[in-house]
Amino acid sequence: MRNAYDVLKERGFIEQLTHEDEIKELFAKGGVTFYIGIDPTADSLHVGHFLTVMAMAHMQQCGNRPICLMGGGTGMIGDPSGKADMRKMMTVETIDHNVACIKKQLSRFINFDDGEDGAIIANNADWLRNLNYIEFLREVGIHFTVNRMLAADCFKIRMERELGLSFLEFNYMIMQAYDFLELHERYGCVLQMGGNDQWSNIIAGAELIRRKLGKPAYGMTFKLLTNSEGEKMGKTVGGAVWLDPEKTSPYDFYQYWRNVGDKDVEKCLALLTFLPMDEVRRLGALPGSEINQAKEVLAFELTKIVHGEEEAAKAQEAARALFGKGAATSAAPSTEFPAADFAGEGMDILSLLTAINVVPSRSEARRAVQQGGVKVAEKAVDDVDFKVTADLFTDGKLLVQKGKKTFHNVILK
Numbered sequence: 070m071r072n073a074y075d076v077l078k079e080r081g082f083i084e085q086l087t088h089e090d091e092i093k094e095l096f097a098k099g100g101v102t103f104y105i106g107i108d109p110t111a112d113s114l115h116v117g118h119f120l121t122v123m124a125m126a127h128m129q130q131c132g133n134r135p136i137c138l139m140g141g142g143t144g145m146i147g148d149p150s151g152k153a154d155m156r157k158m159m160t161v162e163t164i165d166h167n168v169a170c171i172k173k174q175l176s177r178f179i180n181f182d183d184g185e186d187g188a189i190i191a192n193n194a195d196w197l198r199n200l201n202y203i204e205f206l207r208e209v210g211i212h213f214t215v216n217r218m219l220a221a222d223c224f225k226i227r228m229e230r231e232l233g234l235s236f237l238e239f240n241y242m243i244m245q246a247y248d249f250l251e252l253h254e255r256y257g258c259v260l261q262m263g264g265n266d267q268w269s270n271i272i273a274g275a276e277l278i279r280r281k282l283g284k285p286a287y288g289m290t291f292k293l294l295t296n297s298e299g300e301k302m303g304k305t306v307g308g309a310v311w312l313d314p315e316k317t318s319p320y321d322f323y324q325y326w327r328n329v330g331d332k333d334v335e336k337c338l339a340l341l342t343f344l345p346m347d348e349v350r351r352l353g354a355l356p357g358s359e360i361n362q363a364k365e366v367l368a369f370e371l372t373k374i375v376h377g378e379e380e381a382a383k384a385q386e387a388a389r390a391l392f393g394k395g396a397a398t399s400a401a402p403s404t405e406f407p408a409a410d411f412a413g414e415g416m417d418i419l420s421l422l423t424a425i426n427v428v429p430s431r432s433e434a435r436r437a438v439q440q441g442g443v444k445v446a447e448k449a450v451d452d453v454d455f456k457v458t459a460d461l462f463t464d465g466k467l468l469v470q471k472g473k474k475t476f477h478n479v480i481l482k
Contacts, residue, residue: 072096073131079346080339082124084265087275087288095259095287100185101133103260104252106193106245108140109167110159113313114174116303116325119375120294120340121264122178125188128262129180135188136258137175138248139168142197146241168192174312178374189256193248209247212280213273218242221269242273249274253286265290294340297332312375318402319376323384326368328474334363342370403478408459411481415458418443418450425479427471437471444470 074096077083086092095101105121107114114122125135144164159167172190179188218224221242228234249271252258261271271288278286294302303310303325310325311317317325329337335353338344344352344366352363365385372381404425410416416424422434422443435453437443443450446461446468457479461467465481 070099070132072099073101073128073133076127076131077124080127081336082120082127082291082340083289084292085268085288085290087272088285091285092260092287092289099132101128101260102136102256102258103128103133103262104136104138104191104249104258105262106138106140106143106248107171108144109164109171110144111311112167112170113311113316114171115309115311117264117294117301117309119312120291121262122175123341124262124291126178126343129188132185134185135179136252136256137172137179137188137190138252139171139190139192139194141165141168141192141194143193143241143244143248144168145198146237146244164194168194170313191252191255193244193251196251197244197247205247209243209250209277209281212277213243213246218273221273222266224269242270245270246274246277249286250277250281253278253282253284259285260287260289262289262291265293292340296330302329302333302337314376314380319372319380320384320387320402322375323368323372323381323388324474326371327364327388329364329367331360334360334367338363338367338370342367342374344370402476403480405480405482408465408481411457411459411462413458415456418445418455418457419453421457421469421479422471425469425477427469427475427477442472444468 074083074093105125107118107121125137129135141164144159144167145161175190181188181190218239219228224234224239224242249258249261261274263271268288268290271290275286275288278284296302309317310322314322326337335349338349338352339346342349352366355363368388369381369385372384376384406416406424418438419431419434422428422437423431428434428437438450438453438455441449441451445455445457446463447470457467459481462479462481467479469477469479471477
């Protein structure tokens with residue numbers, strides 16, 4: 070069985086380590102119990118989460134035991150890391166609903182069967198929601214200095230802004246550190262892993278265990294998923310790229326990866342698929358327009374992991390048909406409208422484009438039409454007052470296109 074450290078290093082996951090030599094030795098022995106935390110800020114994981122999920126999967130395949138920690142407690146506070154403003158406060162009901170949805174999603178990628186390396190689902194609501202605050206301060210707070218906490222990267226951006234950092238959020242680092250301590254005592258967890266924006270919080274947890282219990286604990290962070298310009302990947306005009314097919318259709322998911330930049334293909338293949346690295350390097354080195362073959366492989370493999378092989382094949386077929394012949398297919402994303410919306414004078418093109426979320430606003434819709442980037446039923450539309458009427462539909466379906474890459478079926482119900 071391969072050493073997980075070697076796998077993660079070769080594929081480009083690792084950014085920072087708390088104790089590199091000790092971690093290498095730990096991984097060489099295998100059977101490491103580690104955890105990754107996920108705060109339930111929505112009812113679905115998104116592409117940003119998926120990189121850490123893939124790291125978890127690689128770790129498990131190498132014989133290590135994952136703990137997927139749901140932030141049912143920390144989610145009530147909100148992680149200030151990398152955030153310019155305070156997160157919106159969620160109700161307990163919303164948090165618990167989101168936790169249930171994310172648990173279901175994770176089971177597609179992580180094995181939760183009984184066994185030595187079977188993953189554990191834990192929820193920090195079990196120990197955080199009913200904490201005695203005085204006891205917590207005496208037992209845990211005593212191990213933290215305010216000076217050290219204020220120097221952490223996760224707080225700096227907030228301290229420099231006019232709104233500052235609320236005392237509520239200031240507690241987040243201590244709570245996350247306490248999570249690591251709890252998981253260590255409950256399950257023998259010795260390693261916390263997460264995105265590089267979690268570095269300060271991870272260090273805090275490892276140090277708390279070392280100070281309070283005198284036992285070794287470690288931290289590892291992964292590179293954030295960014296493009297060649299250093300911008301976070303996984304964002305579109307319609308918002309985040311979600312793993313839930315109801316939020317981001319398998320077709321749109323496929324298209325997102327089919328259209329990544331040439332310079333980003335090899336990195337995405339390494340981080341987000343299980344393809345052997347020899348094949349990843351071969352695909353990443355394809356010259357000129359041949360790199361599009363690598364993008365197709367990336368889109369197919371990633372859609373297969375997230376949505377299954379059948380949906381990946383349908384999305385690929387639809388994409389090829391749309392690019393090759395401009396033909397609408399059932400696998401393309403669609404929105405249903407009452408037939409009455411297109412009766413008489415119909416619906417104006419700007420309203421339709423915003424209603425189907427191919428643009429985020431009417432001003433963006435206007436710009437797309439004026440620049441000649443919109444087609445309805447394969448015919449260009451350059452008039453912002455254009456009306457979409459029932460007679461344009463064929464068998465109750467109408468294909469709307471924005472640019473070369475965005476297609477959407479409008480369906481009458």
